[in-house]
Amino acid sequence: MKPFFNLGCALVAWGELCRVARLSQRPGYGAPQQAFRQGRHNRQFLCAAPTQLPGAYRALLLEPLWLLERNRDGRWLLSSTSPGNSLNLRLQALLRGWLPAMPQAEEAGPAIARLRLVLRGNSGDTSPLPLRPGRSAVELEPLTRGIGAYLEQVSSIVQLEDSLDGRLLAGGVNLRGPRPQLDAPGGDGWQDLLVCDWQQLLQYADDTLAAG
Numbered sequence: 001m002k003p004f005f006n007l008g009c010a011l012v013a014w015g016e017l018c019r020v021a022r023l024s025q026r027p028g029y030g031a032p033q034q035a036f037r038q039g040r041h042n043r044q045f046l047c048a049a050p051t052q053l054p055g056a057y058r059a060l061l062l063e064p065l066w067l068l069e070r071n072r073d074g075r076w077l078l079s080s081t082s083p084g085n086s087l088n089l090r091l092q093a094l095l096r097g098w099l100p101a102m103p104q105a106e107e108a109g110p111a112i113a114r115l116r117l118v119l120r121g122n123s124g125d126t127s128p129l130p131l132r133p134g135r136s137a138v139e140l141e142p143l144t145r146g147i148g149a150y151l152e153q154v155s156s157i158v159q160l161e162d163s164l165d166g167r168l169l170a171g172g173v174n175l176r177g178p179r180p181q182l183d184a185p186g187g188d189g190w191q192d193l194l195v196c197d198w199q200q201l202l203q204y205a206d207d208t209l210a211a212g
Helices: 003-020 086-098 190-195
Strands: 036-038 044-048 059-062 066-070 076-080 112-120 154-162 168-175
Touching: 003 036, 003 044, 003 076, 003 112, 003 154, 003 168, 044 190, 059 086, 154 190, 168 190
Parallel strands: 059 112, 066 112
Antiparallel strands: 036 044, 044 168, 066 076, 112 154, 154 168
């Protein structure tokens, strides 16, 4: 897979997450192409936002996980899971053990960063997903047509933002496919949230890896 196509996949995935989450209209939220840089391998891209993640953020507010899936007619959808979903409980437990210096907040507030994570759903799984309370199925709009070739390559997307004003702090996109075996996350700080392989970390089985 060519480097420019990899970058294109990361940009499309990032942009669609912002659009469906209705965050792209917030001033200063969007990340320009120049903000993306290569991560730890050639299938990972990190977003260096205009406002870097400061050390003043003292806690994490975990948003319920999103799943990127195709429905029966082949359309791509982003669906928000319920807080009690097993993946959300696994994420909470993992971060408590991995980053004990970063407590998990119950609600938005000063010096609290919101973590938004998207995982690629298993191909062919068309069963209804548990929705987050207060979010109707009507809101789960299909993603823009004509971008399937890009979304097909996405494994996970992570974003960190200010929990009060939605200002983008940092983020990253992992693409599917063979990746070098990396050391386990060190749990040293915010940077670890961006560079890890979330599919592997949460033991959420990805389907057959994309070729290339």
